[in-house]
Amino acid sequence: MLELLLPPPVDPLWDLTEAYGADVRPERLNLVLGVYRDDTGGTPVMAAVREAEIRLAERSFSKEYRGLSGNLAFNHAMLSMVLGEGGAAERAVAVQTVAGSGALRLLADLVCRTRPGTTVWISDPAYVNHRPILEAAGLTVRTYAWLDAEGRPDTEGLLRDLGQARRDDVVLLQGCCHNPTGVDPTPETWQALADLAVQVGWVPFVDLAYHGLGDGLEADLAATRMLAERVPEMLVAISCSKNFGLYADRTGCAIVIGSSRQSLRHVETALQNAARTLYSMPPEHGAAVVATVLEDDGLRALWRAELDEMRGRIEANRSGLARQLASLGWADRAASLARQKGMFSMLPLSPHQMLRLRNGFAIYGTTAGRINIAGIPADRIPCLANGIAAVLAEQPESAVHAG
Known part of the structure; x- marks a missing residue:
């Protein structure tokens, strides 16, 4: 063979x-x-992460399986951090994943199971693993313009290309700190993208891997939060590798935002089923660390200060x-x-x-x-x-x- x-x-x-x-x-x-x-x-290793690990070790948590959705405290912390309290968070579900790449693949599988053959648009150039992940999930990939000849944002080309997207197409957007170019849309361009998504009916799929390392955590999340409030449906893949320094712990989260809580009734189960066939359950350690940091005022403040220092x-x-x-x-x-x-x-x-x-x-x-x-x-x-x-x-x- x-x-x-x-x-x-x-x-x-x-x-x-x-x-x-x-x-x-x-x-x-x-x-x-x-x-x-x-x-x-x-x-x-970030000091906030090290202290969280010490606390977890002192508690001697069991190594028992957490379940297909992973660490629920971590999932709630991700919803609160990315979307804020209330608003879009009230019509969203989250599951822990194997890092940001696992979140991308899990959400791509959800799209394919929901509507096989869906077209997903990615930037040109894009993160090197975007196309392989999407195509491995069975999706069709097209590209939209990102840079002009001088290396500046090609806003005209971006909006022109995504104006050709059809209803129920999916558009993969990097929420901040674009990989590989480092070039991000202006706030005005983000608003124009939201207008286009609402007008045409395509679904934003936001990849968040570097939030906190561009203009600061709140500023880096602003476009994602704005989109979540304006569109009826949205997908978000989150990585904790960079802003928590948890590269080897493979800690991520997949978020699905629907038009209402009722529209989400089958989403978590569908994500769990997809996870079951890919990796069963995600690793616990990194998620427990992040939840510990974000649930404690002192650790959260320390983490934010370290993140600002890195930025x-x-x-x-x-x-x-x-x-x-x-x-x-x-x-x-x-x-x-x-x-x-x-x-x-x-x-x-x-x-x-x-x-x-x-x-x-x-x-x-x-x-x-x-x-x-x-x-x-x-x-x-x-x-x-x-x-x-x-x-x-x-x-x-x-x-x-x-x-």
């Missing part, structure tokens, strides 16, 4: 990570995976890189970088130039130009800027204004 298996495509991010691991150059710099790192290059470091890295590039004669490219938000940025480099950056300077980013701004030690920013400037100077005519 196994000899009949054709060579499958390799995951591009992990393929690059393996290449980085095999690189023996001491100056190598890994900016591939979306992991927050401090100035030492480590990924610290500040990301902003400092981005502005520092922009200043360095400008000082090296690339002010236009620096301005493009400075406008972006969140953990990722798209360098204005072609795939060939990204390969040159990797081979010539031991700087690893994706072929498309994405780098993890949150993964740069502050003292390596001049080195990164010098490498980018050198590659741009070698072949400036082939650079891509990717935002």
Whole structure:
């Protein structure tokens, strides 16, 4: 049987990570995976998370199964954090998932079971795993415009493309800190998207993976909350990997918002059934940690302060890189970088130039130009800027204004 298996495509991010691991150059710099790192290059455990883990250990909780919906206190905390108390939260259900990717897949399965062959629209470019997850669930994927030639939001193209979506199509939108570009819609564009969704009847599917790391937690959730109040139905996939630092604990949540509580009567069971066939029940530890943090005023305040500190470091890295590039004669490219938000940025480099950056300077980013701004030690920013400037100077005519 196994000899009949054709060579499958390799995951591009992990393929690059393996290449980085095999690189023996001491100056190598890994900016591939979306992991927050401090100035030492480590990924610290947040103090609020550490304290929550101590409290959980002292309580000696049982390792018994929690059930198909996972940790109910965690689910309630996610509804309250993302949607606020009352309003849309009163017509929503939530289930714990295996991280944000699990939430995406669970909700995609729900869409396919409800209406097989549904078309889901994603941005171009999109998070590398969006299309594979949606297509694996049996959905049809189309794309909408995101950036113009100068790396700015292509609002006209975005609204034009989504104006072609049909009633009951699903539109996947990243709620903040767009991956891979770092380019987000303005509040006015979010309002226009809500108008279009109500007018046409397509269903927003919001992916929240970086809230708190862009403009602050409340600001980063504003578009999601506005959409939830305006549209009759909506899907939300949430990851706790980045803003709680729970990467290995695989903690996420899937939220479905309906027109009324009555409209949701079969939704939780459908999500549970889908989970049962995918992974049965989600892991408990990370969800218990998050619930403990968000239910305690002191821990919640500590977490918010740490999250703001992380956001500040990301902003400092981005502005520092922009200043360095400008000082090296690339002010236009620096301005493009400075406008972006969140953990990722798209360098204005072609795939060939990204390969040159990797081979010539031991700087690893994706072929498309994405780098993890949150993964740069502050003292390596001049080195990164010098490498980018050198590659741009070698072949400036082939650079891509990717935002």
